[in-house]
Amino acid sequence: MKHKTFFWFFLPTALAMLLFIALPLTSVVSQSFHAPHEEVLLVSEICDPFGCATESTIDHQATEQLKKDKPLGQWVGFEIYTDRNHLAFKEVAEFWQTRSSFTGFISSLNNLQFYRAMGFTLTYVIVVTPLVILFGLIIALAVNSLHRHLKGLMVFFSLLPMIVTPLVGSLILFWMIDARGIVGSGLQEIFSDPNLSLKASTGLTWVTLIVYGVWHSAPFAFIVFYAGLQTVPKETLESAMIDGATRFQQVIHVVVPHLSPLVAFVALIQLMDNFRVFEPIVGFSASAHATSLSWIIWNDIGQEIRLFSSAATTSVLTIIGVVILLLPVLIRTWREFNPEK
Amino acid sequence: MTSNQIKRPLGLQLLIYGFVLLWLIVAAFPFFWTMWGSFKVELDFFSKGDWKHAISGVRTQAVYGESFTGAGYEGAWIQEEFWRAFSNTAIVCFFTVLTSLTIATLGGYALSRSGFRYSFWLLIIALVFRALPPITLVSGYLPPFYAWNVWGLLPTTIIVLVAINQPFTLWMLHSFFQTIPKELDESAKVDGCTQFQAFRHVIIPVMWPGVITAGLFSFLLAYNDFAVTAVLLNQDNQTMVPKIASFMGTTQTEGNVMFAVAAVVSSIIPLFLLVLFFQRQLVSGLTAGAVKG
Numbered sequence: 001m002k003h004k005t006f007f008w009f010f011l012p013t014a015l016a017m018l019l020f021i022a023l024p025l026t027s028v029v030s031q032s033f034h035a036p037h038e039e040v041l042l043v044s045e046i047c048d049p050f051g052c053a054t055e056s057t058i059d060h061q062a063t064e065q066l067k068k069d070k071p072l073g074q075w076v077g078f079e080i081y082t083d084r085n086h087l088a089f090k091e092v093a094e095f096w097q098t099r100s101s102f103t104g105f106i107s108s109l110n111n112l113q114f115y116r117a118m119g120f121t122l123t124y125v126i127v128v129t130p131l132v133i134l135f136g137l138i139i140a141l142a143v144n145s146l147h148r149h150l151k152g153l154m155v156f157f158s159l160l161p162m163i164v165t166p167l168v169g170s171l172i173l174f175w176m177i178d179a180r181g182i183v184g185s186g187l188q189e190i191f192s193d194p195n196l197s198l199k200a201s202t203g204l205t206w207v208t209l210i211v212y213g214v215w216h217s218a219p220f221a222f223i224v225f226y227a228g229l230q231t232v233p234k235e236t237l238e239s240a241m242i243d244g245a246t247r248f249q250q251v252i253h254v255v256v257p258h259l260s261p262l263v264a265f266v267a268l269i270q271l272m273d274n275f276r277v278f279e280p281i282v283g284f285s286a287s288a289h290a291t292s293l294s295w296i297i298w299n300d301i302g303q304e305i306r307l308f309s310s311a312a313t314t315s316v317l318t319i320i321g322v323v324i325l326l327l328p329v330l331i332r333t334w335r336e337f338n339p340e341k
Numbered sequence: 342m343t344s345n346q347i348k349r350p351l352g353l354q355l356l357i358y359g360f361v362l363l364w365l366i367v368a369a370f371p372f373f374w375t376m377w378g379s380f381k382v383e384l385d386f387f388s389k390g391d392w393k394h395a396i397s398g399v400r401t402q403a404v405y406g407e408s409f410t411g412a413g414y415e416g417a418w419i420q421e422e423f424w425r426a427f428s429n430t431a432i433v434c435f436f437t438v439l440t441s442l443t444i445a446t447l448g449g450y451a452l453s454r455s456g457f458r459y460s461f462w463l464l465i466i467a468l469v470f471r472a473l474p475p476i477t478l479v480s481g482y483l484p485p486f487y488a489w490n491v492w493g494l495l496p497t498t499i500i501v502l503v504a505i506n507q508p509f510t511l512w513m514l515h516s517f518f519q520t521i522p523k524e525l526d527e528s529a530k531v532d533g534c535t536q537f538q539a540f541r542h543v544i545i546p547v548m549w550p551g552v553i554t555a556g557l558f559s560f561l562l563a564y565n566d567f568a569v570t571a572v573l574l575n576q577d578n579q580t581m582v583p584k585i586a587s588f589m590g591t592t593q594t595e596g597n598v599m600f601a602v603a604a605v606v607s608s609i610i611p612l613f614l615l616v617l618f619f620q621r622q623l624v625s626g627l628t629a630g631a632v633k634g
Contacts, residue, residue, distance in 0.1 A: 001455045005536045010463070013448030013507050020504030021470050024481030031480060071484075139364055142357045145349070152620075154361065157369040159616050159623060164372075165565040167582055168605050171589075172375045175602065180387035182374065182395065215367065220627060227628040247353070276474035279567050282586060294476045294568070301480055301572055308480050315477035322472050330465065337461055 025319075031312035032080060034073035039063050073309065080313045087317075088112045114314070117291040123206065124292070125274045128213040132270055133263055135214060136221020141251065143222070144229045155223070162219035170212055170283025177208060205289035212280050217273070221266045228262045229255070271325050276318075293318045372609065379606040380409040383599050413603035417588075423604050425577070426584035429495065430564065430608075433580055436499045437563040438556050441506045445559075446552060448507075449514030450540060454523065464515065471508040476568040478505075483572070493575030501569055506559045513558065516629060517551030518544075554626040557619055564612070581608045 001009075040062035045054050082089045091112060099105040109115040143154045161169060176183040177198045188196045198204045232255055240250050278294035281287055287295060293314060300311035349357075374395075378386040381401045388394035398408035405412070417423045452460045482501060486492040521544065529539040564582075571583035579587070585608065588601040616623065 001451065001536060003457070006451050006455045006457070006460075009447045009451035009536075012444035013511060014463075016444060016500075016504040017467070017470060017507050020482075020501055021473070021478065021507075024478045025473075026481075027485070028477065028481040031484075071488075138360070142360050142364070145357055146361065150361075154365065155624065156616060156620055157365055159620065160372055160613070161368050163561065163612050163616055163623070164609055165567070165582055165612070167567050167586060168608055171585070171601070171605055172371045175386075175598075176371055176374065178387060180389040182392050185389055185392060219368070223624055223627045227624070272472045276476070278474070278476060282567070285589070294474050297476050297480065298568065298572075301483070306480075306483065308484065311480040315480060318477050319473060322474070323469070326469065326472055330469075333465065 028312045028315050030072060031308050032316045033075060033077060035076045035080060035309050036073045037063065037066050037070070038074075040066060080309055081317075084112065085310060086114050086313050088114065113291070113296060114317070117293050117296050120206065120290045121275060121277060121292045124210060124213060124277050125271060127210050128217065128274050129267060129270045131210075131214045132217045132221050133266055135218040136225050136266065137256075137259070139218065139222040140225035140229055141255075144226060155226070158219045158222055160219075161215050162217065166216060166279035167283045169216060170280040173208075173212055173215070174284050199284075199286070202289040205284070205286045208284060209277075209280050209286060209290055212284070213274065213277065216280075217270060220269070224262050224266055225259055228259045232258050268329055272322070275322060275325060293321070372613075375602065376606050376609075379413055379599070379602045380411065381599075382410065382412070386599065386602060413599035414607070416597060417600040417603040417607070421588070421600055421604075423581075423584065423607065426579050426581045427607070429574075429578055430580040430582075432495055433499055433502065433570070434560055434563045437502045437506065438560050440499070440503045441510050441559040442552055442556050444503075445507060445510035445514050445555065446548065447540075449511050450518050450544060452511070452515045453518035453521075454526070464512065467508040467511050471512065474568075475505050475566070479568065479572050486573070492573065493578060495574070495578050498570060498573045498578075501573060502563050502566060505566075505569065506562050509562065510555050510559050513555045513626065513629060514551060517555070518548070520551075521547060550622075553619075554622045554629070557615070557622055558626055560615075561612075 040059040041056045042059045042062075043054055043056045045052055047053075081087055084091060092109065092115075095105055095108045099108070110119065139158065143151055143158075146154065164172075175181050177187075178184050179188065179197050184198065187198070188194055198208050236254050236258075237250060240254050245253065276294050277292045278298065281290060281292060281295045282298075287299075291299075297311045297314045297318070300307040300314065378395055381395065381398045382404055384400040385394050385398050388400075394400065401410055402408050404410070418427075452464060483492065486497060491497045525547075526534075526536075526539040526543050529543045530536065534542065567582045567586065570580045571586060574580065574583065581604070585601060585604050588604055
């Protein structure tokens, strides 16, 4: 294909991505270095028979003019990045100096919103991703051994938790685990504790969100592994059987190595998707106990006075996190493309 | 393993069936439970005393004389105007899918037929864009949209959703077009077609399986989106998902949880039908990226 033809074919999609992804991205970065203007104050001295006093009033005209001249706001450099609501260098340094123990230092970090969100986001990613892969593999192995007609039925029902809107899926589970819902009251019955509530404590909220995450994503891993199982070489399995391998050994030494590229694929997609965890926190109304980076951005934008600079700064930090997660993949793709280097 | 000719021991067989049954319940039961419960009154749906009330609908009977009631649906669709959200979702999804597919088909085709170095870089950039959480872009959209006075409108949101969909759709269609042999359009070009004519007469007739699969996924992305639609649409133009989220705030306090339950069930039905009719395409789409690595 000639360069010119390629250009015309690719132009519409390139324009869409340039205007509505690349451009907003640069605007987010520039927002993160600017703070809103402060109001211009007029200081005047008013003297009356009892003495003189200075009085400051807002100069609306000058404020408007300033906002018009510099719509981005005032340049503050990295000030927003290091403030209390983001990386909070000053507070972290203070905590470090006054720490009594390392765990004490970690728990005092929990008072800073960025680190609290980071803590949940990373825990969620680290716990949910391997569990999704494990459950997906087990479900795939189990379903694959069923009768042909049952398989189709299982695939149909397994797709549901994944296809359904995350917010809607989490709401459905949220109602069920309510103290008056079937799962919530069932758990109270089992542990014979009438005050047991999954929403009340931080630990249980985290567990709920993680269970939701696995429920939502295991079907994806299942479908991918299930497709992979259809291509497991029969000869290798048979020769393993002749060599006296047990069922378990066959799975470990033949099936799992065959699926390993798929495991890498599922892990990559899951890392990207779990890092942006957001809807379940809204659906489970869990923000008092668990927040994520995406949730902080949402919260800043949703304020009555939209905190664009703060949201933009968190956005940039989130994007840096995504790039770090993706780095191994990018390096691998680069190496594959340039094998001689 | 089905390929094993040796019969499985009974214990293993039972374990497998038990596990499959358990997963079936975990995956499907919440949906059926909520669908059933959406026809009850709140005190039955949340029945603390006896969970069997949620099935039989004792209190629903006491209020309405029957064990089923459409009161939740009536409240949500008519009183809270959920139909508006439903039609907004339909509009947004239709135009998002149409536009996404049109421009991504052209782009994906071009990428698959161009062996130049820049096409590799374009794919990598698309991969990075795919990894960005959409919410990180939202604060970049708002100030210009306010300034141009286009905030809150459906077309604005459609364009944004199309753009956010592009990286994913592009990747999918790129890998699909690579499975169509290059010789097809090459020979058309030898016969004197331009590249576009070759695309028009040779590729378009055979591309529908891939395009339908990509369309399903861009439909799901548009239908399920919360972060973008919740921030970019005004009250009248809200789609279903942000509308449901706003129910959470208002109805919970007014004791109209059943409105939200009915709305949630209403928004699941289209997805249910989608899986029913397009199961094969969904599965092939999920595995398409994986098989090629």
